[in-house]
């Protein structure tokens with residue numbers, strides 16, 4: 081399997097309100113192969129969201145190197161980074177933001193429409209993915225008419241629609257009740273596997289995390305194999 085993403089010796093500090101500095105990441109290494117599903121667990125405040133933002137090329141690092149398909153991210157122009165984020169990455173958040181004035185189907189198609197894909201193709205692909213997440217019968221619903229779990233399904237379909245190289249999910253079940261969380265967990269893994277995408281999912285739910293191909297723990301600023 082070829083290597084998709086590599087993080088090499090990533091360091092990150094934040095300044096504190098009292099004028100000090102706190103180092104959150106202290107030499108994180110991570111390699112991700114094509115088609116791999118990796119979960120990252122760790123205590124609240126351990127730096128999981130920080131690490132995702134860095135991998136998503138949203139936040140600069142203090143030290144270290146990030147490369148996608150062997151190409152260093154520091155060699156990319158701002159425009160190339162934007163393009164990568166639009167085309168090569170998909171995102172699912174704890175409470176994913178959907179466009180309230182658009183239907184479920186339009187929300188899923190949106191990334192393709194923004195990339196100026198052919199409208200008919202965009203809607204066909206959006207329809208296929210809504211089917212994959214079990215929402216065929218909700219295609220014309222506005223987000224406010226959907227349950228929390230259904231909104232997350234729309235977000236998963238939308239994250240998959242542009243056939244991204246990798247999907248990043250930060251606590252995707254964090255705002256759901258236990259039963260919907262279980263549904264979304266299994267759906268997320270099966271949809272990503274069916275579409276042969278790569279997934280990095282951050283969660284504090286060890287049970288959820290253990291179903292990934294590989295589970296890592298962020299602890300004391302470093303990623304270690306398995307669960308602590």
Ligand code: ADP
Pocket residue numbers: 094095096104122123124125126127128129130131
């Ligand atoms: P997690 O997602 O694991 O809960 P985060 O990455 O959100 O952790 O945060 C890690 C630590 O960094 C926390 O202690 C948080 O308070 C701190 N932190 C996050 N963002 C900032 C920021 N912009 N400025 C200062 N401290 C921050």
Ligand code: MG
Pocket residue numbers: 128129130250
């Ligand atoms: Mg977080």
